[in-house]
Amino acid sequence: MIIMIDKYNQQKEEDKLRQILSSTKINAPENLEHRIMRQIEAENALVPRNGKRIKESGNLLKEMGSIFGIMYAVLAVMIAGVYFLYGKEFLFTPQFVGAVILVASIFSLLWLISRLDSHLREKKRIR
């Protein structure tokens, strides 16, 4: 019985506090909703730009694939030519390994330049 009375009093007290504190809720200014929605709509307008970014990253892979694809094709032709003309042993000579490194370096440099170029173009476009 005492427990029930205690619970009743506690509940009464809680209800009293709830009633009292309900007056402290702050009303948002009238223009806040408008401000928020305007910013969200502006953010949303940027979505197609994000789509373009995805496309750009696709272009990056394509560009990388084409440059290094040509590089591997050139290396394959070189290896095949050397193999048939000078035999297997020549493939392991320092001259041939040096030639392979030179070709790989040239193509890497080419890829680096093309990346730098597209980066600068993108930067210019954003400005």
Added chain:
Amino acid sequence: MNENQRVQQVLSGNTSAFAYFVETYQDMAITIAYRICGNMQDAEDVVQESYVKAFRNLRSFRSDSKFSTWLYRIVYNTAVTLTKTQIWIGNRGAVAAEEVSHLADNTPELNMDENERKEIVTDVMQKMPAGDALLLTLYYLEDNPVKEIAKITGLNEPNVKVKLFRARKLFREMVVSNWGVQITGS
């Protein structure tokens, strides 16, 4: 239409459907932000930033939880980050409670009109430590259960219960110490 359906609407590209969430929860969001920031200008900025964050990350909202809890958590984090305050550190409230505890007894209860009561309650809420005022706001204004408050504030449930108990006690005692009355309902 329930909230999950509205979320799906927004995700499918209907941006204006998001206005429902702004309209429904902006008052409580600004109240939470105000309790932490202490001024309206920052509170408005926090709420605006929080809604934009919520919109951006709507895909990460799990429909098994309440939208309000998820949003208030964002508001709480944004406000705490902005103000760079540790709202759960410091025992200002505990000291205040000790100082005024002797006043709580034998004080006459006064019935007062709505405006006067509102003035007293608002004043006390502003003087209370931010964390305590925030807990009372979340618990009594929105009827959030302890579990939801724990999710919003990042505290564990027993901790919320203890802090809520102390906040309640401090609130009553501060009303008595600052205004010399015990507030009663009309």
